[in-house]
Amino acid sequence: ILNVEQSPQSLHVQEGDSTNFTCSFPSSNFYALHWYRWETAKSPEALFVMTLNGDEKKKGRISATLNTKEGYSYLYIKGSQPEDSATYLCAFLGNRDDKIIFGKGTRLHILP
Amino acid sequence: NAGVTQTPKFRVLKTGQSMTLLCAQDMNHEYMYWYRQDPGMGLRLIHYSVGEGTTAKGEVPDGYNVSRLKKQNFLLGLESAAPSQTSVYFCASSSQPSTGENMNTEAFFGQGTRLTVV
Numbered sequence: 085i086l087n088v089e090q091s092p093q094s095l096h097v098q099e100g101d102s103t104n105f106t107c108s109f110p111s112s113n114f115y116a117l118h119w120y121r122w123e124t125a126k127s128p129e130a131l132f133v134m135t136l137n138g139d140e141k142k143k144g145r146i147s148a149t150l151n152t153k154e155g156y157s158y159l160y161i162k163g164s165q166p167e168d169s170a171t172y173l174c175a176f177l178g179n180r181d182d183k184i185i186f187g188k189g190t191r192l193h194i195l196p
Numbered sequence: 197n198a199g200v201t202q203t204p205k206f207r208v209l210k211t212g213q214s215m216t217l218l219c220a221q222d223m224n225h226e227y228m229y230w231y232r233q234d235p236g237m238g239l240r241l242i243h244y245s246v247g248e249g250t251t252a253k254g255e256v257p258d259g260y261n262v263s264r265l266k267k268q269n270f271l272l273g274l275e276s277a278a279p280s281q282t283s284v285y286f287c288a289s290s291s292q293p294s295t296g297e298n299m300n301t302e303a304f305f306g307q308g309t310r311l312t313v314v
Contacts, residue, residue, distance in 0.1 A: 173238070
């Protein structure tokens with residue numbers, strides 16, 4: 085059974101502070117790693133699709149890195165804002181013909 | 197493009213009743229998924245399909261059936277609803293590259309269906 089682990093489960097961060105969280109996935113048979121942002125009462129939306137070891141992607145104040153050899157990805161948020169409050173999901177695609185496997189998510193709360 | 201559309205958005209069922217949730221996508225995606233979201237549990241995969249005419253069990257398939265008669269539609273059925281099936285249900289679809297040239301493998305989600313079984 086392939087496992088995708090995210091940590092921490094929940095995180096409280098002061099507005100203006102930077103933060104990061106982790107996604108761990110099987111390091112063998114890697115195809116792609118996705119990050120999603122999931123706001124309350126909405127649907128998850130993709131932030132990044134990462135496919136190459138050493139990839140670094142950025143969207144505004146949010147960025148992500150990928151290490152496929154050791155099986156982890158970090159999501160960074162710089163200068164947290166209240167609108168960053170959401171659940172961040174990562175998802176692993178281990179084979180181009182396999183299904184997407186989601187982690188349980190990191191719930192981020194930004195404190196004013 | 198409409199993307200992924202789920203119907204209905206809300207439903208209240210009595211224990212023992214049956215219903216079907218419809219998911220439709222217009223992106224020509226091969227893969228479709230049904231998830232349920234419960235507090236503190238993240239997304240749990242119920243069933244999925246890798247193409248028209250195929251279905252497979254996910255993490256929590258008991259009490260649900262699915263069908264994928266057309267590529268664009270994925271139906272989730274509850275034959276005899278139970279209070280434990282009260283949840284928010286999400287459908288998603290994705291494309292699976294066959295040659296490695298298309299790296300757009302991310303899932304697109306419907307807006308969710310809030311189901312209450314009383």
